[in-house]
Amino acid sequence: MSLELDERQRAMLQEMGVRVWSPAPLSARTGELSPEPARQVKAAAAEAAAPGKPVVSERPAAPVGKTVQQTAAPVPTTAQPLPADIAAMDWDALRQAVASCQACGLCESRKNTVFGTGDTQARWLVVGEAPGENEDLQGEPFVGTAGQLLDNMLKAVGLRRDGTGEQGVYIANVLKCRPPANRNPQPDEVAQCEPYLRRQVELQQPQIILALGRFAAQSLLQTTVPDVARIPLGKLRGQVHSYQGVPVVVSYHPAYLLRTPQDKAKAWADLCLALDVMQRGEAASA
Numbered sequence: 001m002s003l004e005l006d007e008r009q010r011a012m013l014q015e016m017g018v019r020v021w022s023p024a025p026l027s028a029r030t031g032e033l034s035p036e037p038a039r040q041v042k043a044a045a046a047e048a049a050a051p052g053k054p055v056v057s058e059r060p061a062a063p064v065g066k067t068v069q070q071t072a073a074p075v076p077t078t079a080q081p082l083p084a085d086i087a088a089m090d091w092d093a094l095r096q097a098v099a100s101c102q103a104c105g106l107c108e109s110r111k112n113t114v115f116g117t118g119d120t121q122a123r124w125l126v127v128g129e130a131p132g133e134n135e136d137l138q139g140e141p142f143v144g145t146a147g148q149l150l151d152n153m154l155k156a157v158g159l160r161r162d163g164t165g166e167q168g169v170y171i172a173n174v175l176k177c178r179p180p181a182n183r184n185p186q187p188d189e190v191a192q193c194e195p196y197l198r199r200q201v202e203l204q205q206p207q208i209i210l211a212l213g214r215f216a217a218q219s220l221l222q223t224t225v226p227d228v229a230r231i232p233l234g235k236l237r238g239q240v241h242s243y244q245g246v247p248v249v250v251s252y253h254p255a256y257l258l259r260t261p262q263d264k265a266k267a268w269a270d271l272c273l274a275l276d277v278m279q280r281g282e283a284a285s286a
């Protein structure tokens with residue numbers, strides 16, 4: 001995949017509300033691409049990583065009339081060994097285990113578990129926080145308008161949730177069941193459910209993970225970033241983290257971007273950073 005955008009990708013970015021730079025002109029004398037697009041991506045990434053930026057909560061909006069805890073729920077700080085039964089599961093066994101799981105109280109209010117979707121052998125893994133109302137109803141992550149925005153963002157870098165191979169992506173959440181009224185995940189719920197995601201990563205072996213939203217980032221980085229629960233998402237962006245040896249790039253949750261469209265350009269910079277990490281990884285292994 002390349003950062004050179006075709007007309008379809010440019011149209012998608014414009015639909016997202018992301019300002020698209022001018023087509024990279026070829027130098028009349030050398031035939032080389034203008035460095036301007038790469039410079040703009042780097043500038044956007046640097047701007048995203050700048051300290052002292054005001055940070056706005058990226059939580060999905062709570063339903064009207066509902067009271068939702070707004071503070072970050074601390075997550076466990078040490079990784080427990082993967083339970084032996086989960087460590088031995090293949091995709092089918094893992095899916096069945098999640099479908100019948102009653103390890104935390106969220107099983108009581110869920111309509112469906114939301115295991116994940118996409119190509120299980122894809123090089124990209126997108127990790128969100130937890131199912132919302134629509135996801136709970138449909139049993140699939142990132143549906144509705146936030147899902148459409150995510151799909152458009154992924155398409156802009158050549159990825160499709162129904163694609164395979166180079167175009168494939170797998171999409172999952174940290175929690176497989178919906179917290180009632182979109183409340184924040186609780187530490188015990190994250191602790192109980194995280195082994196499923198860890199096994200998904202083991203089975204998929206992605207080359208890049210895109211963590212969307214504060215709780216996804218906290219869950220993935222709890223053992224590699226000290227005191228991660230106290231670090232605003234904005235300060236986790238613009239750098240490459242690690243989860244089980246897989247590079248992790250942090251970005252905003254699409255639901256937040258729907259409410260804060262001015263940050264879509266930062267999300268695009270995050271995607272470009274992830275794409276750059278992928279390409280550098282490919283070049284290193286070639």
Ligand code: SF4
Nearest residue numbers: 101104107176177193
């Ligand atoms: S959220 Fe996870 S741990 Fe809790 S019941 Fe659902 S699948 Fe099990």
